[in-house]
Amino acid sequence: MLDTTALLDQIVPAAEAAAAAYGASVLTRTQDEAANATVRLGQRLIRRLLNHDADTAPDSAPVRTAVVRLAEAGADPDLLALHRAELRIALRTALTEAPDLATELSVLLPATPPPPAAHAEGERSVAVGRDNTGSIATGDGAGGAPAR
Incomplete structure (x- = not known):
């Protein structure tokens, strides 16, 4: 089963962009070539959400x-x-x-980029894959706190 929270983190911004760009007409508006990719994605996601198989679909009125x-x-x-x-x-x-709707929607979403690679080689090497908010100290006598 897909991670619903991660899927929502991708779907909601696109749906918001479509709603902001087109207002309530996003529910029926066809793709507009001048719209940006996020708005078009939001339109496709909303359309798919609202037109999901009627036999197995959840109530689309809240969406x-x-x-x-x-x-x-x-x-x-x-x-x-x-x-x-x-x-x-x-x-x-x-x-x-x-749950099958989550699978259908995830196919419409762009691939999630892989996390940044971090690789360090050699004695006392340091690799940071994302942001670092603290000190990084290596070497003899590195006590973790910067000298003053």
Whole structure:
């Protein structure tokens, strides 16, 4: 089974972009060539969510309602945060109720880039694969705290 949280982390930003770009019409609007890739992806994801196999699909009304409310939120940061959370919850419910839907949607998403590679060779070498927020000390007498 797919990790629903990771899938939501990819789906929600694209759905938000589509809702923000097209408002409530994102629910019926066909692909617009001038739209950017994220908006087009959001449109495809929303369309797939709302048109999933009727026999096995979860109720699409909460997703539809969340998209419309997000689209109508305007620039109010509090409303945007609230409606983003509503969309995420509606999507989580839909994906939980229909695991096959999660698989279908994951196929539409771009491949997740691999984590950055970190490799160190040799005595006292250090490799950092992501950000480092602390000191890195190697060598004789390295006590972990910088000298003052």
